[in-house]
Amino acid sequence: MTLLVGCLVLLVVAVVLLGLFRDLLYSALALAAASVLLSVVLFQFGANIAAVFELSVCAGLITVLFVSTVSLTKDSDQGVESRLPARFLLPMLVVFAAVAYGGSHWLASYLTAPAPPVGAPASFAEAFWGQRGTDVLGQVAIILAGVLGVLAVFRAKLAGGHHD
């Protein structure tokens, strides 16, 4: 329980830092840290397959994609961007905590019995291809769209400033 609460608190901190960092590289690393912490939370809940997926795809592959993109844009001018003043941070965290606390208590009053099990898969392969094969196809399409998006947005830069 202590590990779970600790991970959840650190998860919130990582996500808040993600939005506060001015350097996109640090934001990408904060996102990776958040994904690792979420994986631990998922392990704690016994959702092992989801945890492995979160760790490998979100903390691994997505971080690589983000870091690659950031390295492509590193020489861009990032000094003009605006950001939320730091004085808003504490009130935002208080509001978030209040909503999370109130919301979870309100929900708990309606979820008196544990939700029925969704059906545990026999193995990772069974979960991956047998039960959610179409979703895996969708994930592949999202990642492909992301990669193509990066290449499309930076196509002029990659082609040395010339369109095809």
Add this chain to the structure above:
Amino acid sequence: MEGLVGTLFLTPLVGALLMPWVSKLGRRAADAFVTLAMVVTVVTCLLLLPGAASTCTFEWLGAHVEVDGLSLLFLVVVNGVGLCCAVYSIDYIGHYGGRAKFFSLLLLMVMGLNGMVLVRDLFSLYLFLEVASVAAYVLVAYNLEFDGIEASLKYLLLSVVATGMVLIGISLILATTGTLGFAGLRAALAGGAASNPVLMLAAGLFVAGFGLKAAVVPFHAWLPDAHPSAPAPISAMLSGVVIKVAGVYALVRLFFGVYAAPPHVLRALLILGLLSMVVGAVVAYFQTDFKRLLAYSSISQIGYILIGLGIGNWFGIVGALFHVLNHAIFKSLLFLNSGAVQYRTGTRDIREMGGLENRMRVTGVTSVFGTLSIAGVPPFGGFFSKLFIILGAVAAKQWVVAFLTVFFSIFTLGYFLYLQRRVFFGKLNEKWNELKEAPAAMSVAVVVLAATTLLVGVFFDSVLRGLIEPAARVLVGGN
């Protein structure tokens, strides 16, 4: 059947994967390849069409997949408009560059929309919504100009809010019922949805989330920037297809298929529809940007669809679904026309235009077809769908709704005639003396869409029986 459905998932995905290599064979190879991929998906839809009246359910790669009349209607819309946009892009996309990437992203958008329409699981629906959305964010910014990138960011940020709400709604449903499959949910919610505050909160989040995707007022802020800034074929896809599948289809499938059309949700859809119809039309009237006017008009036309659904009787639902088809055709046509005008003149400001029909006859004539259909003039398709919506309102004794629907149809005719006069008719602006008609592929696409909007109206009875009524029966039957 499984093979045909697999084709709708895999053809665009494999096409998108192979496109970078195929494009190395030359521009023509890339053009032929994207056209072939879209022709395959259209033919697949046509092969599925005879089974529109029945429902076919099966497992495909572990997912619960279902083909029924409602799926088929949206599949026809997605792939039909997708094919026209792909053909149009052959000549249009040249000046943007990155042809292979553009076609790949277009195919991925089609794949995501096909997936949304076919799956019967809330999480899979969300996942394929994201596939289409990620492709759409990039395509909106494809011109790499400031307005395109700004519009794309706005679209992205608001869409993240929308999908966040949808995801929270999905979590609440899973926590309450323990299932996300539509069939299981229907059974779990039967009779008890209205009394469970958690499920109604989830319903509210779905209305807001998918309403934002459908650009319904007051969740429409992203659309008037995103649609004008995108390349014309993407504006056509967004306005003609994406807002309908990502918004209207998802709402319909959830609230008619899963929640069994609770009266207060129908009332909410009716109010949102009326707001969208009125606000979209009034704001469109004041626009001087060709594509922005069309974008606001899309908000107004989505309003008609929601009004038909909100009325909830047979005429209303048939009218709403028929308007989904008609709006996809005539709004895609009008956006492609605006793209042809911008392609040749380099401007979207209608005050700088005038008399273009003298130089761009195909674009001018086809845009008249689109205008007459959107304004609800017989015998074009738009007339019959609006007629059914009005009949639905009258049958439900919703006199104010019926009056407003008629009034804003006339209002729509008014601002579209003004648009026609300022852009295509009147005296030719001298600076356009040397103007030429749009390139062949662009003209072919608009001619096909213009002919389709006329034929759908002339043969409306066959279209109703073959495509619209089977879809409406799914909603009335709650399947």
